[in-house]
Amino acid sequence: MSDTLTIAGKEYNSRLIVGTGKYKDFDETKLAVEASGAEIVTVAVRRVNISNPGEPMLVDYLDPKKYTFLPNTAGCFTGDDAVRTLRLAREAGGWDLVKLEVLGDQKTLYPNMPETVEAAKTLIKEGFQVMVYCNDDPIQAKILEDIGCCAIMPLGAPIGSGLGIQNPVGIRIIVEQANVPVLVDAGVGTASEAAQAMELGCDAVLMNTAIAEAKDPIRMARAMNNAVKAGRDAYLSGRMPKKLYADPSSPLAGLI
């Protein structure tokens, strides 16, 4: 039975999206991405090093024909910078699917939501398909969906913190009300937390640091691959109700 993820009209088998930052080198990036099973990878847009143009490039290791490159606006603190970055990204890659994040504070990297909303409106008007990083507020999430974002991506915890999902109730409400995919983006630290995001009903999980900063990133990538699948299956299965008292698993009839 197929259970695919559809984002902006395109189907994916994997429900794990991985970042490509913070790895030791491009070889490790490539192996970790392969182990994760991800079909979408986030990438950043930065200036070419003019003094050393021959240095290795990400696209030499990850083939944009094989993976969907999702350009992000990480590091942008104004909507204007984010929009400018994504216009360049669209020209570099030739595709419209992007990840918008407008940050509001250096220390927490929490999103600046008013700037995010304005930037999303501009991008959508220009034909971009916007997957949007946001806080875990259901009202804000609804606003982003209503203006036409193709996926809502609330944070589980601050970017790179590995604290796990701090507000499962908020995430669950966002999932219940949304008519577009909801992804937990940021904050997942280990496999059980990725599974938890999926058990809450999220359509996918996006992570970078949890894999890249594990002692063995390639093994952690595999763990996350499995965790997302397990969490999805558990969600679709419908968990048993919680009970206050024990309920024996072996029949009582026929006891000696």
Add this chain to the structure above:
Amino acid sequence: MMINVTINGDTHSLKEALPLLELLSKFEIEHDKVAIEHNREIVPKTTFGDVTVGDGDNLEIVHFIGGG
């Protein structure tokens, strides 16, 4: 007379105004792997050959790198 062009925030002196594609090959940049802003306007890839870079111009040349 030399001209000055700002590329990725740094000033570079060039002998003369020249087509963007020529400038890229001069700096050994593979044109199919980058995107370019010329005086804050996106340059579509298909028009790299048509744009001339002149004195006082500002270029941003970017590519994809690892990121989360």
